[in-house]
Amino acid sequence: MISSRTQVTEMIVAAKVRKGIKWADVAAKVGLSKEWTTAACLGQMTLNKQQAETVGAIFELPDEAVAWLQIVPYKGSLPGAVPTDPLIYRWYEIVSVYGTTIKELIHEEFGDGIMSAIDFSMDIQREADPKGDRVNVVLSGKFLPYKTY
Amino acid sequence: MISSRTQVTEMIVAAKVRKGIKWADVAAKVGLSKEWTTAACLGQMTLNKQQAETVGAIFELPDEAVAWLQIVPYKGSLPGAVPTDPLIYRWYEIVSVYGTTIKELIHEEFGDGIMSAIDFSMDIQREADPKGDRVNVVLSGKFLPYKTY
Amino acid sequence: MISSRTQVTEMIVAAKVRKGIKWADVAAKVGLSKEWTTAACLGQMTLNKQQAETVGAIFELPDEAVAWLQIVPYKGSLPGAVPTDPLIYRWYEIVSVYGTTIKELIHEEFGDGIMSAIDFSMDIQREADPKGDRVNVVLSGKFLPYKTY
Amino acid sequence: MISSRTQVTEMIVAAKVRKGIKWADVAAKVGLSKEWTTAACLGQMTLNKQQAETVGAIFELPDEAVAWLQIVPYKGSLPGAVPTDPLIYRWYEIVSVYGTTIKELIHEEFGDGIMSAIDFSMDIQREADPKGDRVNVVLSGKFLPYKTY
Amino acid sequence: MISSRTQVTEMIVAAKVRKGIKWADVAAKVGLSKEWTTAACLGQMTLNKQQAETVGAIFELPDEAVAWLQIVPYKGSLPGAVPTDPLIYRWYEIVSVYGTTIKELIHEEFGDGIMSAIDFSMDIQREADPKGDRVNVVLSGKFLPYKTY
Amino acid sequence: MISSRTQVTEMIVAAKVRKGIKWADVAAKVGLSKEWTTAACLGQMTLNKQQAETVGAIFELPDEAVAWLQIVPYKGSLPGAVPTDPLIYRWYEIVSVYGTTIKELIHEEFGDGIMSAIDFSMDIQREADPKGDRVNVVLSGKFLPYKTY
Amino acid sequence: MISSRTQVTEMIVAAKVRKGIKWADVAAKVGLSKEWTTAACLGQMTLNKQQAETVGAIFELPDEAVAWLQIVPYKGSLPGAVPTDPLIYRWYEIVSVYGTTIKELIHEEFGDGIMSAIDFSMDIQREADPKGDRVNVVLSGKFLPYKTY
Amino acid sequence: MISSRTQVTEMIVAAKVRKGIKWADVAAKVGLSKEWTTAACLGQMTLNKQQAETVGAIFELPDEAVAWLQIVPYKGSLPGAVPTDPLIYRWYEIVSVYGTTIKELIHEEFGDGIMSAIDFSMDIQREADPKGDRVNVVLSGKFLPYKTY
Amino acid sequence: MISSRTQVTEMIVAAKVRKGIKWADVAAKVGLSKEWTTAACLGQMTLNKQQAETVGAIFELPDEAVAWLQIVPYKGSLPGAVPTDPLIYRWYEIVSVYGTTIKELIHEEFGDGIMSAIDFSMDIQREADPKGDRVNVVLSGKFLPYKTY
Amino acid sequence: MISSRTQVTEMIVAAKVRKGIKWADVAAKVGLSKEWTTAACLGQMTLNKQQAETVGAIFELPDEAVAWLQIVPYKGSLPGAVPTDPLIYRWYEIVSVYGTTIKELIHEEFGDGIMSAIDFSMDIQREADPKGDRVNVVLSGKFLPYKTY
Structure with a gap:
């Protein structure tokens, strides 16, 4: 079962x-x-x-x-609120260190709202670099404005 | 003071x-x-x-x-382990939902190691889209391999 | 200041x-x-x-x-992850008790995706009732589907 | 067993x-x-x-x-205090962002007390909308006043 | 202010x-x-x-x-989820040790539902006892049944 | 085993x-x-x-x-610090909302000390009431004073 | 004030x-x-x-x-559930490492019940020792048995 | 295995x-x-x-x-940071209520340092007492001073 | 499997x-x-x-x-955020007590950046000492500077 | 004051x-x-x-x-159980990833006991390296064995 x-x-x-x-x-x-x-x-x-x-x-x-x-899953792939794995932690650290920066700059460009994590795509690529190759990640999310009602 | x-x-x-x-x-x-x-x-x-x-x-x-x-700060811009602000939470959600995916794909391409959050840059841009403009974010971090010793 | x-x-x-x-x-x-x-x-x-x-x-x-x-605020109106105020706790309890039910029924009707909390409105009304008046709340949120890419 | x-x-x-x-x-x-x-x-x-x-x-x-x-269950359908699933999190976010608003407006209309989560019903419907269908949810709970004694 | x-x-x-x-x-x-x-x-x-x-x-x-x-307060009188004060902790301990017992016995008598903490009163009295006086507390809360709909 | x-x-x-x-x-x-x-x-x-x-x-x-x-158990009947079951939560809420009140009134009557949760008994009864039956609970605990030494 | x-x-x-x-x-x-x-x-x-x-x-x-x-205080002298101060942490560690041992031995001697932290005294003394002086602490608490009722 | x-x-x-x-x-x-x-x-x-x-x-x-x-174990005998068992909790309460007192008195006698929980012994005895037998516990730990370097 | x-x-x-x-x-x-x-x-x-x-x-x-x-593991070897094992806790205590010191001294020498935990090695040795042998640990991590962009 | x-x-x-x-x-x-x-x-x-x-x-x-x-302080220099600052987090990560390794190797060499964080010293130095300078840290702590009694 x-x-x-x-x-x-x-x-x-x-x-x-x-x-x-x-x-x-x-x-x-x-x-x-x-x-x-x-x-x-x-x-x-x-x-x-x-x-x-x-x-x-x-x-x-x-x-x-x-x-x-084919069944919609209960999502969330990590145990615990703070990940212990070093690779995944670095992403959590980006949110922790740059979180308010991201918020400020998106609001400065778009006003109040969010970048969707649903209407969203991600692309991960290797970028060759003589000082050591880099991981390049492009995140693309639709901007959803808060509206008055 | x-x-x-x-x-x-x-x-x-x-x-x-x-x-x-x-x-x-x-x-x-x-x-x-x-x-x-x-x-x-x-x-x-x-x-x-x-x-x-x-x-x-x-x-x-x-x-x-x-x-x-000019003094190195104690970093970390958010109160609490899980952000309450909807915009910043969406980023935390990306780490939660896609965290193991990111880990798998970087390891498949590079082997064991991390994407640096220090030798790192970020670029946030508006992408015009007739179905609603999008937020495009490029993250670039040097790959740092674990080594044996 | x-x-x-x-x-x-x-x-x-x-x-x-x-x-x-x-x-x-x-x-x-x-x-x-x-x-x-x-x-x-x-x-x-x-x-x-x-x-x-x-x-x-x-x-x-x-x-x-x-x-x-006129500045976008850092949102989140409650102290702590679990509210202590009895009125607000009842709402948290609804999410706790009915959370998986809500998830199942929205997915059964719409497929994978979410009900937006951004493109969202709420209306709170008193409903007279001889056995004791009721609080009626209508929540309306746009359905946002997950897409493949 | x-x-x-x-x-x-x-x-x-x-x-x-x-x-x-x-x-x-x-x-x-x-x-x-x-x-x-x-x-x-x-x-x-x-x-x-x-x-x-x-x-x-x-x-x-x-x-x-x-x-x-036929046995009364130990209720609570979610693991953890903050749900990780994006659909259920949006509901938690509504409580987080609108919690004090809901509290203020119910008190303004009814005085001190709560909206019951026991004498309670919920109805979830699809609302067709040319800009994208919406999830409409009606919550109805009896108002229970605090009394002096 | x-x-x-x-x-x-x-x-x-x-x-x-x-x-x-x-x-x-x-x-x-x-x-x-x-x-x-x-x-x-x-x-x-x-x-x-x-x-x-x-x-x-x-x-x-x-x-x-x-x-x-005269304004409805944000309720909850204790700092932290587990009280540190020994007198108040003993009450928390009663909930911890006897919680499932209370649940079983109320359900055995009344069926599914709760004992209200809103339509509720409390009376605290000293009971003289030769082996040491006792604190007697009477809690009275209306039973609120869950209903089907 | x-x-x-x-x-x-x-x-x-x-x-x-x-x-x-x-x-x-x-x-x-x-x-x-x-x-x-x-x-x-x-x-x-x-x-x-x-x-x-x-x-x-x-x-x-x-x-x-x-x-x-016949073996003394490791006591504590509930998972988590804050119970999710609505019936048991109401008891936790009573401790949260009335905790400082209970503390003040016991101290006003008895001085510094606690109400024992060990030399303790509890009695749960149905009280018929035309407006809806009530759950009546009597808690009786020996008062234990703090002493100087 | x-x-x-x-x-x-x-x-x-x-x-x-x-x-x-x-x-x-x-x-x-x-x-x-x-x-x-x-x-x-x-x-x-x-x-x-x-x-x-x-x-x-x-x-x-x-x-x-x-x-x-002269007012009974809200007791509890430490910030956080786990103390960070090394001296106080060692006491917390004693509870963590020896907690079940203490429980077993008191129950083996006395049966079910607790050692009171209210009818309690403590004495801290220096014990000279050629290998390094020792801190000797005597804790004395009344045994309080659980009773049937 | x-x-x-x-x-x-x-x-x-x-x-x-x-x-x-x-x-x-x-x-x-x-x-x-x-x-x-x-x-x-x-x-x-x-x-x-x-x-x-x-x-x-x-x-x-x-x-x-x-x-x-014969293998050194991963130590720590209790589930959770705050024990739920009443006997063990009383010890945790002693650390919570008397923690700063213990710290002050050991420092007043010995200066900065700790009481070892490793070079440590414990003795638990019954003390007959007409008002109710007592649990007497003697804790003995070597004092370890912090040194300058 | x-x-x-x-x-x-x-x-x-x-x-x-x-x-x-x-x-x-x-x-x-x-x-x-x-x-x-x-x-x-x-x-x-x-x-x-x-x-x-x-x-x-x-x-x-x-x-x-x-x-x-041969598969990159999800790293993190300890249960819980604060280790209960006394040996491992002492390391956590070093981070807790000396954390800001380490930060200040590395920044004073190197400027803003981190000591890598990836390009990192560790060597644990016994150092004989007449007052009791010592554990000597050498940690070596590459300094990674934050850069402007 | x-x-x-x-x-x-x-x-x-x-x-x-x-x-x-x-x-x-x-x-x-x-x-x-x-x-x-x-x-x-x-x-x-x-x-x-x-x-x-x-x-x-x-x-x-x-x-x-x-x-x-000149007064012994309440020690612990960091807010929260998990540090948010990237430099200090790397040390926490070392404890998380290498904690059980450190434990195994010290026990293999010394038997059961701990490396003292009190009879302890630390030395932080820059090590020049053509591939990028390194931070070298030497930790030295007395081994304290558990004894039987």
């Missing part, structure tokens, strides 16, 4: 390590970006029937797991 | 509202990006003597405050 | 008690709903120049406070 | 995904609103014998689980 | 110590129970005009404070 | 639901109050040999579980 | 440093143990009139502060 | 209840104090080979568990 | 105790420092194929576990 | 910025290491009379502040 998406994520992760699968290859088969596809496999996005069956075939999931992939 | 950078940040913020100053104009006078300049004015970065004096002149700060701007 | 919106909220609240002002009357003068107007006076929304001046006149605020009302 | 309602909720959720059941259909068979029925199936409400047997038949639950459905 | 009920509570507490006033005497003048009156003076209940003026006279409060006594 | 009292509590709770047992009947057979007996069955009190065997017979517990009932 | 015992504790501590007073000398003048006297001066115990006047004279406190010393 | 000391502690505790073993008897066989022996059996101390084999024989542990007893 | 690195760490730790393996010997076979090797075996570092096979042979791990050793 | 060491630390920090003093120069005048001296000035160590007067002269402190420098 599978009673949560977390169990499906564990099956996918176990299969990935056991079979040496790459996220980029999964994304190519699903036909979407590697960012969205990885998030979906890690239990954060909802797949349609065809996507779920593709993922199920790649990771050799049982039918019940394929059904779960 | 000024005994913390926080007091200087409050002076700057109060003057900004009172005088209607824009961060983009401060950045132009300082001669650096609006992202770094705003972070510095909000107490997260250290200014050199010339930058501090420029900022001091703009916000009419006393000499003691200008001295504080 | 006013260095945060919180100080302006305190001025408004103190004047409201001292002068016996009603939120409904403030809203009528501002020309918007009592819900939005109250949230704005309590430091959660941004007023335009005319609205700020109206509010400033009602509560006899200094010019600096009127300038602050 | 079933020793908590949580186990029954997991059985229901697993069966729902496996068999592709809709909450609206469960509610129709139970003969009550979809909001109450879903909350009950998710472990927040107590069913009477007939309701429990109906639910047991739909989800093919063992007799012991049907007995548990 | 008085901007919160907390400031009024501090004035009352300071005057009580300075002048050696007893709660029982305050209650007698207000004409209500010592439990309700004390809670009101400590910032948890709302007084009507006459009660507020009586309290104001006893504690020599300024007019602005008397106005605040 | 049973390695904690919690496992025994789960066995009792599972048997209670499966067999439809009432706490009042268990208490009658044990020969003590329903409050103490329920607390004991829920893992908060220590039973003597005879009581444990009676409880073991009622719930059909194995010998090892009967031995555990 | 003095509105809390904390302010009196600060006055005492400030005077102690300024005037170089020793707790042992204060205790000798008060005529009680140094442990109780120090706890009282640090805001944890209630003094009678004579003791308060003695303490007031030693630390040159105003009359209002002397009145506060 | 035993992968943590916690599992060994559970085996010991289960055997103790099942076989009705007393800590004092275990200590007599091990040849050390009941305080150290109990702490060791509860997973807080490291046993040498002979002690581990004695304990293994008493509780009929498998060889793998006897090996684990 | 192995679905997390934690399970592999448990296998390694169980085998280490069962077979009496020393970390220094593992490090010698892997050909790296004992510090890095131990961290890797405890689930904090990523091994290459050859290192993983060596570790797998030493601890008799299945192939799936050897594959997991 | 100075009522806590924190106020003295603020005076020192304010004077340091205002006058441009270096910690190395303070240490030279005090005649001790820069690490100890900085920690003392930041409120973590106790100065003797001569050291306090030297520090008082450097920072132009009033006599009352000089008296406070």
Whole structure:
């Protein structure tokens, strides 16, 4: 009996390590970006029937797991409010150090509102650099204004 | 007596509202990006003597405050571990929902290590879009590998 | 020196008690709903120049406070993650008890996505009832779907 | 051995995904609103014998689980004080941003007391809107005044 | 400028110590129970005009404070989620140790619902006992059933 | 292997639901109050040999579980510092709202000290009331004075 | 205006440093143990009139502060749930490491109940030791048994 | 497979209840104090080979568990930062109420430093008392001074 | 099915105790420092194929576990934000007591930036000392300056 | 009135910025290491009379502040359990990632016990490195073994 998406994520992760699968290859088969596809496999996005069956075939999931992939998950991929993993912590640190800066500059440009985390996409790329390669990340989110009523 | 950078940040913020100053104009006078300049004015970065004096002149700060701007601050701009402000929370949510995805994809491309939040820059731009303008943010951080020893 | 919106909220609240002002009357003068107007006076929304001046006149605020009302605030009106006030706690309890129910039913109707808390309005009314009057609250938020990319 | 309602909720959720059941259909068979029925199936409400047997038949639950459905559960459907799921967080954000507003307006209309979360009902509907459909939620709770004694 | 009920509570507490006033005497003048009156003076209940003026006279409060006594307060009298004071902690311990017992027995008698903390009264008395006097407390709260809808 | 009292509590709770047992009947057979007996069955009190065997017979517990009932348990029946269940939360709210009141009134009557939560008893009764029945709870705890030394 | 015992504790501590007073000398003048006297001066115990006047004279406190010393304080001398000070942390560590041991051994000797922290005394002494002097602390608390009812 | 000391502690505790073993008897066989022996059996101390084999024989542990007893454990015997068990809480309360007193008196006698919780012993005894027997606990810890360098 | 690195760490730790393996010997076979090797075996570092096979042979791990050793782990070796184990707590205490000192001195020498915890090595040695041997730890981290942009 | 060491630390920090003093120069005048001296000035160590007067002269402190420098402080230099400042966080991260490694290796070398944070010294140096200078830190703490009793 599978009673949560977390169990499906564990099956996918176990299969990935056991079979040496790459996220980029999964994304190519699903036909979407590697960012969205990885998030979906890690239990954060909802797949349609065809996507779920593709993922199920790649990771050799049982039918019940394929059904779960099509159910909207309870999102949130991290244990605890402050992440302990150094890579993920650096992102939390960016929010902590630059959070008020981001807020000020978006408001200066757009007025009151938010940058959507739903109508949102992300692109992660390697940028070659003689002083050491860089990780370049582009975040794109629709601006949603607060309105009066 | 000024005994913390926080007091200087409050002076700057109060003057900004009172005088209607824009961060983009401060950045132009300082001669650096609006992202770094705003972070510095909000107490997260250290200014050199010339930058501090420029900022001091703009916000009419006393000499003691200008001295504080040149001292490395205790960083972290947000109260509490989970931000309550909706705009900043959306960024925290991105870390929460996409955190493991970001980790997987950077490791798949670079191996074990982190994306630096120190050798780091950020650029925030408006992208016109007929379905509603978007906030585009580019984050660039040097990849730092873990080494064996 | 006013260095945060919180100080302006305190001025408004103190004047409201001292002068016996009603939120409904403030809203009528501002020309918007009592819900939005109250949230704005309590430091959660941004007023335009005319609205700020109206509010400033009602509560006899200094010019600096009127300038602050036009600045996007750091939002979040409650101390602590779990509210202690019994009225507000009941709302937190609704989220705690019905949270997964709300999630299931919105997803069943709309698919994956969220109900916006930004493109959002609220209306609070008394409903007469012989067994004891009821508080009726209508919440209306735009549905924002997650998209693949 | 079933020793908590949580186990029954997991059985229901697993069966729902496996068999592709809709909450609206469960509610129709139970003969009550979809909001109450879903909350009950998710472990927040107590069913009477007939309701429990109906639910047991739909989800093919063992007799012991049907007995548990008739026991008052330990309520609270979310892990952690601050929800991580974006949809549920938006509701928490409404309480955070509008909490003091709701408090002020209910007190202005009714005096000291609370809006009950027990003598309470909820109705969730889709509202068609050319700018994007909206989620409309009506909350209705009896006002309970504090009394002197 | 008085901007919160907390400031009024501090004035009352300071005057009580300075002048050696007893709660029982305050209650007698207000004409209500010592439990309700004390809670009101400590910032948890709302007084009507006459009660507020009586309290104001006893504690020599300024007019602005008397106005605040008639405003519904943000309730919750303790700092932190777990009280450190030994007397108050013993009550928290009762909830911790006997919480599930209270829940079981009320449900066994009344079915699903709660004991109201709003339509509620409390009476604290000394009970003489040769083995050491006892504190007897009677709590009385209306039972509010959950209903189906 | 049973390695904690919690496992025994789960066995009792599972048997209670499966067999439809009432706490009042268990208490009658044990020969003590329903409050103490329920607390004991829920893992908060220590039973003597005879009581444990009676409880073991009622719930059909194995010998090892009967031995555990006679061991002093690690007490505390609730997960988390702030209870999420609405019925138990109301008790926590009483401590939060009335905590300082209770403290003041006990000290006014008895001086410095506490009301014992150990030399303590509780009695829960239904009080018929035409406006809706009430839950009446009597708490009785020995007063323990602080002494100088 | 003095509105809390904390302010009196600060006055005492400030005077102690300024005037170089020793707790042992204060205790000798008060005529009680140094442990109780120090706890009282640090805001944890209630003094009678004579003791308060003695303490007031030693630390040159105003009359209002002397009145506060005779009021039962809100107890708890430490900020935060886990102390950061190394000396006090070692005591917290003793509770953490030996807590279950203390519980087991007291129960093995006395049965179910507690060691009182109210009917309690403490004595701190230096024990000379050639390998380094030791701190010897004797804690004495009345055993209070849980009773059935 | 035993992968943590916690599992060994559970085996010991289960055997103790099942076989009705007393800590004092275990200590007599091990040849050390009941305080150290109990702490060791509860997973807080490291046993040498002979002690581990004695304990293994008493509780009929498998060889793998006897090996684990000789491994330094991850110490800390309590769940959560604030203990819920009333007996252990009283000790936590002593640290909370008397913490600053203990600190002041040790510093007055010894200067800056700590009382060691490592070079430490504890002795728990019953003290007969006509007003009710008392628990007497002697804590002895080496004083460790801070040094300049 | 192995679905997390934690399970592999448990296998390694169980085998280490069962077979009496020393970390220094593992490090010698892997050909790296004992510090890095131990961290890797405890689930904090990523091994290459050859290192993983060596570790797998030493601890008799299945192939799936050897594959997991080559996957970048979710790092963070401690439960809770404040460690309860006395040895590890002392390190946390060093950060708590000396944290601002370390910050001031590194900034005085290097300016604004951090000491890397990624481009980092550690060496732990015994230093013989007639007053009691000492633990000497050398931490070496690259200085990473904040840059303007 | 100075009522806590924190106020003295603020005076020192304010004077340091205002006058441009270096910690190395303070240490030279005090005649001790820069690490100890900085920690003392930041409120973590106790100065003797001569050291306090030297520090008082450097920072132009009033006599009352000089008296406070000779009082053992309540230690702990950081707000919150998890530091937000990036430099200090890296040290917390070292404890988090390497904590169990440090524990294992010290125990493998020394057996059960701790590395003292009291009989402890620290030395921070710049190490020139063509790939970027490094921060080298040597920590030296006496090993304190747990003993049986």
